[in-house]
Amino acid sequence: MNLQKSCHRHGTSGDAPRTTGPLALLALAGALAAVLSLGGCAVEREPNYEFLPWLNSMFFSSAAEPYAPAPINAKTGKPVFANGRVAQLPPAGTVPRGFAPLHFSNDEAGRETAGRELVQPFEATPENLARGAWGFATFCAPCHANNGSGAGLVALKAGWNFPIGFTDNNAARMPDGMVFHIMSYGRVNMPAYASQVSQADRWKILLHLRQLQQQNGATPGAVAAPAAATPAAAGG
Numbered sequence: 125m126n127l128q129k130s131c132h133r134h135g136t137s138g139d140a141p142r143t144t145g146p147l148a149l150l151a152l153a154g155a156l157a158a159v160l161s162l163g164g165c166a167v168e169r170e171p172n173y174e175f176l177p178w179l180n181s182m183f184f185s186s187a188a189e190p191y192a193p194a195p196i197n198a199k200t201g202k203p204v205f206a207n208g209r210v211a212q213l214p215p216a217g218t219v220p221r222g223f224a225p226l227h228f229s230n231d232e233a234g235r236e237t238a239g240r241e242l243v244q245p246f247e248a249t250p251e252n253l254a255r256g257a258w259g260f261a262t263f264c265a266p267c268h269a270n271n272g273s274g275a276g277l278v279a280l281k282a283g284w285n286f287p288i289g290f291t292d293n294n295a296a297r298m299p300d301g302m303v304f305h306i307m308s309y310g311r312v313n314m315p316a317y318a319s320q321v322s323q324a325d326r327w328k329i330l331l332h333l334r335q336l337q338q339q340n341g342a343t344p345g346a347v348a349a350p351a352a353a354t355p356a357a358a359g360g
């Protein structure tokens with residue numbers, strides 16, 4: 125047995141009757157049962173028994189700082205990671221759970237492909253629209269304005285003359301996937317939002333954008349028409 129610590133049951137230690145003969149055997153059996161039931165032995169102020177202490181590296185692994193040099197393996201004398209670092213890169217091709225990578229080129233051809241292949245996965249429920257409105261106000265309105273007119277504060281202050289109104293230009297006719305591509309990869313002076321806005325939020329922002337267009341008399345329904353994905357409709 126490799127029991128390094130004794131475990132005291134509250135109020136019971138030292139109470140064992142001093143007996144001999146069969147009674148002693150009985151006491152021994154009782155003690156054995158107590159040992160076997162150690163799992164339930166609650167010591168509130170100290171660590172419990174350490175069973176098989178040579179395995180303790182499993183239970184008490186030494187902490188390593190992510191950006192410090194990797195600790196040395198006592199057996200091999202070498203760093204625990206071959207490259208000597210603690211923080212390791214994930215294996216090539218690793219994708220975070222729930223994350224779907226996009227494989228489009230960042231050019232007009234990629235935007236058109238996205239326009240043909242990607243489908244809005246969310247319904248325009250009040251909840252999704254509210255989330256989209258929040259995302260739009262946070263990430264898009266600074267340039268495109270709350271109403272999507274394109275006269276956002278950034279554009280106004282910078283004095284840029286961006287063709288970025290959503291309601292009176294070709295954005296309303298763009299297929300969903302193409303707008304999603306622009307949000308994800310950016311376009312010309314518009315930065316990419318893939319690293320700041322999750323894919324789900326980008327789609328919900330698009331729901332809000334479509335609503336804005338409808339409210340402004342545009343007919344974003346046309347976006348679903350296959351003709352909208354042709355290069356002629358893609359515009360600049």
Ligand code: HEC
Binds near residue numbers: 265333
């Ligand atoms: C930093 C300013 C800025 C922000 C923030 C921004 N955009 Fe843009 N956006 C632009 C500019 C500039 C263009 C025009 C790009 C070009 O000339 O190709 C543009 C173009 C677009 C277009 C194409 C419009 C068309 O008719 O061709 C869409 C769609 C669009 N943005 C959506 C969004 C959405 C959705 C967001 C929020 C996630 C967003 N943008 C955030 C600057 C911005």
